[in-house]
Amino acid sequence: MMKNLLFIHQSADLYGSDRTLLLLLTKLDKTKFNPVVVLPLSGPLQNELEKENIKVVIAPVLKLYRSMFTLKNMALFFKQIKSALSTLEKLDKEHHFDLIYSNTLAVLLGMMYAKKTGKPHIWHVHEIIVHPKVIAYIFPKLLKKYADVVVCNSNTTKNNLVSRIKKLTDKTLVIYNGLSPKANNFVKIEKTDIGFKPDDIIITLIGRISRLKGHKLLLDTYLNHLDKKENIKLLFVGSPVVGQEYYLEEVEEIIRVNQLGNDVKILPFTKELAPIFDVSDIVVVPSTEAESFGLVALEAMLAQKPVIGSNHGGLTEMIIDGETGFLVKPNHAEELSQAIQKLTDSEELRKEFGKKGFQRATAEFSEDNYINRFVALFEKMTQIR
Known part of the structure; x- marks a missing residue:
């Protein structure tokens, strides 16, 4: 039975966490999984996903950023909550999501919608946050409370979290990013x-x-x-x-x-x-x-x-x-x-x-290992037989 997966990501660029997400989504077996992606704005990541016939929706993802802690930006953030949750509710009625995947700590929408609906939630952490200290203190608590599984991209990332809250150990695993060597058919430059x-x-x-x-x-x-x-x-x-x-x-x-x-x-x-x-x-x-x-x-x-x-x-x-x-x-x-x-x-x-x-x-750090470990996790959390 096809499982519908909701992916929420914090940018539409093609840097590190963007490209690892793109790789994962393009390599998923589409006979098993139907990914739907929410991005905060249009950009090259959206273009690449849509080339693969992956549905992309542009909506607020409730992104956390350094300059948000002003009255104006906080007011905008709280204003976006209702709009963002409403967007997910409409998508959910259409797709009946089996799983929510939040890519990077910066996005809070997946956490909120998983809490509201009781759907299983994977939070994929690509950051080592040590300052501002208040943020470094808050995020492990959010992960402990609002993630069913925390995936870290390295042991260093994991250790930064579990050193703050040891109880995160049981729900946290490391899946290294993986890639394959590029073919030699690219246009060369001198x-x-x-x-x-x-x-x-x-x-x-x-x-x-x-x-x-x-x-x-x-x-x-x-x-x-x-x-x-x-x-x-x-x-x-x-x-x-x-x-x-x-x-x-x-x-x-x-x-x-x-x-x-x-x-x-x-x-x-x-x-x-x-x-x-x-x-x-x-x-x-x-x-x-x-x-x-x-x-x-x-x-x-x-x-x-x-x-x-x-x-x-x-x-x-x-x-x-x-x-x-x-x-x-x-x-x-x-x-x-x-x-x-x-x-x-x-x-x-x-x-x-x-x-x-x-x-x-x-x-x-092979691409196959990276993809296979996520597929196994998705299968486990959505109970595919």
């Missing part, structure tokens, strides 16, 4: 297409341009700590969050003031990352705060590229220091520079790390 020389060594940072991803740290490392950098170049791929464009402006100002226009290039977000990895020699994930997983690191390993990551969060569960890449002290430009120098000095080491990273990624 280093010269980006504005570099063919023999340049390109160090790539992929991700939102924000205070968390380490763009300024990498620029500081490049400017002040690398001894030899004649043919070493930086490539940033990503766009800022809407409303936080000033982060991009600050990065661009550092590049301008230091006359790095020929050495550092910024490309906007693209969903086709395979050509970017193809021209990259080293991928860095210098996150200034702990990543819950670090999907870019996994993609780089599958592209057989060496990875340098900050030694905290989910990256520590993927990268084996000195074998598939380097783990460096967070926010430490000198240690980051030393790791970069080792890899830029040795093409052989880059190839060795890339090969071993690929082997680890395919063995430990």
